[in-house]
Amino acid sequence: MNVFISHSNHDNVLAQKIARVLQEQGLEVWDERSILPGDNWAGKIAEALDKSEAMVVLLTPHAIASEWGPPRHRYALGEERYRKRLVPVVVGELSEETVPWILRAAKHGSPYRARKGARGHPTYR
Numbered sequence: 412m413n414v415f416i417s418h419s420n421h422d423n424v425l426a427q428k429i430a431r432v433l434q435e436q437g438l439e440v441w442d443e444r445s446i447l448p449g450d451n452w453a454g455k456i457a458e459a460l461d462k463s464e465a466m467v468v469l470l471t472p473h474a475i476a477s478e479w480g481p482p483r484h485r486y487a488l489g490e491e492r493y494r495k496r497l498v499p500v501v502v503g504e505l506s507e508e509t510v511p512w513i514l515r516a517a518k519h520g521s522p523y524r525a526r527k528g529a530r531g532h533p534t535y536r
Contacts, residue, residue, distance in 0.1 A: 412464045413441065414430075414466070415466045416429060417474075418469040419469070419477045443456075464492050465493065465498070468498065468500065470500060475505065
């Protein structure tokens with residue numbers, strides 16, 4: 412299985428540690444270090460997202476402040492192949508309000524529960 416780790420550049424060391432653990436378990440993890448000078452950065456990311464079958468989202472204070480994370484998360488949530496394969500990982504001190512609502516509502520892997528009546532909650536109709 413190919414895994415994409417969505418993270419802030421400030422969290423590269425942590426992302427690389429998680430990538431090593433996943434690789435030790437037999438998973439393939441896309442490495443942004445494969446982007447060479449002169450490459451189309453956005454194109455390479457889009458290509459990696461297209462080839463990935465799962466996404467780990469590192470939710471850190473840096474990631475929350477980044478403008479790049481939310482489009483990736485929305486992409487993953489809209490793709491059937493990511494169904495139940497989007498794993499939010501909260502690192503550091505974050506309040507529930509700072510975590511994007513769509514990731515709070517993700518029942519698989521998220522420490523936050525969807526609010527009653529919200530999509531993803533058993534009472535949602």
